[in-house]
Amino acid sequence: MKLLVRDRLLGIGDDYWIEDDRGRKVFFVDGKAMRLRETFELKDMQGRILVEIKAKLLALRDTMVIERDGEALAKVKRKRLSLLRNHYRVELVDGTELDVSGKILDREFAIEYDGEMLADISRRWLTVRDTYGVNIVREDADPALLLAVAVCVIRLAEKERGDGDD
Template sequence: MYVIRERFFAIGDDFDVLDEHGTKVLHVDGKVFSPRGRLVIEDPASGDEVASVHRHLVALRPTYEIRIGGEKAAEVRKKLFTPFREKFTIDVPGPDDLEMKGNLLDHEYVIEQDGREVAQVSKRWLTIRDTYAVEVASGVEPLLIIASALALDLALDRTGDD
């Protein structure tokens, strides 16, 4: 399980992602005042960039690109037609796309791949205000899931500003 502080994008500060033992596993540099709503995920020991998330400026719907190790790993985008609830797709190279569904605004959702749950995001697991937990199934790349959750947070924060 990983712990992320919620809604950090509103003020653009830096923060850490912790594992279940409270150990800092990632540092996130929120560069939200850039025109692309970019953030950089760094290795806390070396300070090296391990991943980034940025908004596509020209897109039909909210779209965020995730780069891991300098390579495009996925695009997170809102589905166009989803009556009654918002859904986002994590479009990865090849046929193994993922889908975020549930109560996205309240950080109570699951991420599925081919109908199988591969991650859960929840505020209910924690009593600390303004934080949420990300539980990732074994065999799934945690960095992709964490970056996708951050991309969703960027998209929802941006929607709230419009």
């Protein structure tokens, strides 16, 4: 499944459709303004909230939390030791860990589980400016979760660089 995401998805209060590679609307991102912390909802075509993304308020390292049905699903944070490439760890509530690595700010990175690629995030196969693609490789993967992970690591990398203070 290939999805197209507008690059500046994460402005507070931004609302945006995520489309498939044929231009059909698949998901809706609802950026919530006027909240104490950054909050984004990823909704399906019927308006149901699939996941909610929140910046964690009290954490030693910048952390974002992905929730489903009001319950924590995953925590996303930068790995402590990552010298050459950006590395992020996604800790799912069931104990599963996903690894995210690559050139996050260039939108060229991968999401993996136990060495197996789940999704490839890239601008390589797109000609649309300010858009990146999320290619979900595994059929049994959770597209909403993988989109949320991509959004989180991009936001965390931008905040670390200092241009994420929208």
